[in-house]
Amino acid sequence: IDEAKATIDVCCFELDNKVIVAALTKAVQRGVKVRLVTETDYIGESGVTALRAVNVPVVDDQRPSALMHNKFMVFDGKAIWTGSMNFTENCAYRNNNNGMYFENTRLAENYSTKFKWMFEQRKFGGAPAFGKIPNPLVQITSDFPAENYFSTHDKGASHVIDTVKKATKSIHFLAFSFTHEGIGQAMLERSRAGVQVAGVFEKSQTTSGHTEYQKLKEAGLPVFLDANPRNMHHKVIIVDGEVVVAGSFNFSNNADRTNDENMVILHNAEIASKFEGEFQKVAGLAGYTPPAGQPAAPGAKPESGFPFNLTSFPKFGGK
Secondary structure: OOOOOEEEEEEOOOOHHHHHHHHHHHHHOOEEEEEEEEEEOOOOOOHHHHHOOOOOOEOOOOOOOOOEEOOEEEEEEEEEEEEOOOHHHHHOOOOEEEEEEEEEEHHHHHHHHHHHOOOOOOOOOOOOOOOOOOOOOEEEEEEEEEEEEEEEOOOOOOOOHHHOOOOOOEHHHHHEEOHHHHHHHHHHHHOOOOOOEEEEEEEHHHHOOOHHHHHHHOOOEEEEEEEOOOOOOOOEEEEEEEEEEEEOOOOOOOHOOEEEEEEEEEHHHHHHHHHHHHHHHHHHHHOOOOOOOOOOOOOOOOOOOOOEEEEEEEOOOOO
């Protein structure tokens, strides 16, 4: 936020984090054009009110039966922040989350396109007529390809399933909400083929009859309920230690068919190792033990001098 020179487009489910709101307010005061798209259910949150007070234009989705669930920002049309972290006190300091920063104009063009549909055309829950995301396949660097999809128009669950089905060694996941039967079935099929499948579910989301937790557990897979007394809010799948699915996209029918969401599928072993470090940390606290001969991955650490940065939350103890 502090590095933005001309524009910041903010698309967020919730906004009450004091540090983020203060940084956006300072950006407005130094002449940066800030625009905000948010979820109707949280239009009255303190951060939205504060930005309106400095004349930031705000658009909400006004859909009672669906969510504008994104958590991204676009900076100067050339860099983006995305991930699972709502821009809130809880998500930054108490819940388990991830945030990703990319400096890539083609990826930024995708997020700018989606933002304009919502902010300028008031188009939520799909793509406008003849509209499309320009760059679903992006080269972050020469050896770092990525896929980028948005709900509901890009059939996100099908891309998750395709990625899971390609696993030959391991599938590790961290899931706030996991109710999509097709994704669960794909994991079961790979497990039966000898792929090591393990995961952590947010415990508060496993009480409904739609969760995939019981199905995977009864099949003998090492799946666990998280140990965070708040929320384990990740939406992450790591395949073969080389590919990562991440973003705002919960593994649910609502994320796929109803809500506004985004996801990236990152094909990069170095980045995957950082998500694997987060998996080992969260899963270890939940009771997971890596199979014999599989060492725990190193902890996730932000990189510098690279057009991608991964940050793990919470920063302050996770209480």
